[in-house]
Amino acid sequence: MQLTEAGQPLIKFSHCEKSIYSFSVPRCCPLCRQDLGAWRLEDAPVSISSPFTNGHQEKCSFLLKPTQGTFLREYDGRADLHVGIASTTGVVYNYTERGVQRDEAGWEQSVSVPLLPPGMFGLRDQWDKYLEDFSGTGAWLPHRYEEDQHNCYSYTLAFINCVLATEGWGQLDKNEFTEKFVVPRTRQASKYITLYRAVEERGFCVTPGPDPGAAAHQGNALC
Numbered sequence: 001m002q003l004t005e006a007g008q009p010l011i012k013f014s015h016c017e018k019s020i021y022s023f024s025v026p027r028c029c030p031l032c033r034q035d036l037g038a039w040r041l042e043d044a045p046v047s048i049s050s051p052f053t054n055g056h057q058e059k060c061s062f063l064l065k066p067t068q069g070t071f072l073r074e075y076d077g078r079a080d081l082h083v084g085i086a087s088t089t090g091v092v093y094n095y096t097e098r099g100v101q102r103d104e105a106g107w108e109q110s111v112s113v114p115l116l117p118p119g120m121f122g123l124r125d126q127w128d129k130y131l132e133d134f135s136g137t138g139a140w141l142p143h144r145y146e147e148d149q150h151n152c153y154s155y156t157l158a159f160i161n162c163v164l165a166t167e168g169w170g171q172l173d174k175n176e177f178t179e180k181f182v183v184p185r186t187r188q189a190s191k192y193i194t195l196y197r198a199v200e201e202r203g204f205c206v207t208p209g210p211d212p213g214a215a216a217h218q219g220n221a222l223c
């Protein structure tokens, strides 16, 4: 089985009129023990897309990850999250009590919100310069950091609003951004984590409910 930063790929198949999740297709159904020889098309195994992506391969995205550890291993749904902005070269800019960090590693398992609508090549070309200029302003010096009021989230949102202002577009409010773009993705990630850990523990997981891999349409934040 191929191991990736996003964990092992999850698959789903149907048997006993249930959706069954596992890391690989077992020889027989874990519920009825019947041999899984031939599949009806609608029951055949499909892979479930992971809600996590390698942030160092993202471009112009808002990224989110647990402050400590990774989503699949350590995240318990309540632990602190850290956010940053992907450049176009694999560097993730983020603000901590040590000032603006330019990480080349550590964001391999992130939730990503693409920020640019497709086709915005001009803005994309300027992205890294904007990020660097913005990060160099006095607002993001280490001593300005405050855990609740002036933190990683303030930094990313201020950057997004700075880009919006440059383009002559309206500003995004923190709650609006969170509700519209972050919450749907973290909700999907939580479902996936639960499913993933159950499969890891028992080898399979049976759900009567809707497919957690079927994400609702998620657009770009700036369109």
Ligand SMILES: [Zn+2]
Residues within 6 Å of the ligand: 015, 016, 029, 030, 031, 032, 033, 034
């Ligand atoms: Zn069965």
